[in-house]
Amino acid sequence: MDIIHPKLLYSLCRHLPCHKIEVDGRPYIERFFLFNIFGIEVVIHRILSPDPEGRTVHNHPWMWAKSLIMWGKYNEDRIDGLTNYQDLTPIEAKFILRRHSVSQTVDRFNFLHAGTFHRIYYIDYEEVWTLFWHPKWSRVWGFLTEAGFERASEDRIDKDKRPMEQWWKTAKKGKEIMEKERKTSK
Secondary structure (H helix, E strand, C coil), rough: CCCCCCHHHHHHHCCCEEEEECCEEEEEEEEEEEECCCCEEEEEEECCCCCCCCCCCCCCCCCCEEEEEEEEEEEEEECCCCCHHCCCHHHHHHHHHHCCCEEEECCCCEECCCCEEEEEECCCCEEEEEEEEECCCCCEEEEEEEEEEEECCHHCCCCHHHHCCCCHHHHEHHHHHHHHHHHEEE
């Protein structure tokens, strides 16, 4: 069940600071800032495409993150409960990737904990909108590959926003990003 229609979300997000994330030159996620309170950042995510083909599961730089799906749904591969992932041997990593990965459909809530690795492989509709909140960056993030944990390289990190502290202060408004997108897609 969808909570808020995208037309209403577009109207709201036009006026919010927006950070557009692209992967391999393709639009991936637009992040619209709502507020930050007691160190918890609350944003709206507009997911425009799944994780790229061939990209493996990844974690996040927060101790936890939560999301409420407002429109659409997505499917993800997920591994929960990984600790000491930075010290995995290739044999351990292969075993975990092959035996502990679970596919699930996310259509309401998603909870990502410190030991969660995931990869979105399908989005329903053309986009998925989520309300997303998390604390400040507190750890290294990266990808779990068959060779072990691979820290996110410089080209995978938003160079001008690292570590994304108060990115909304210099971000363009959503209308600038969405109008530019509309012009380039015509």
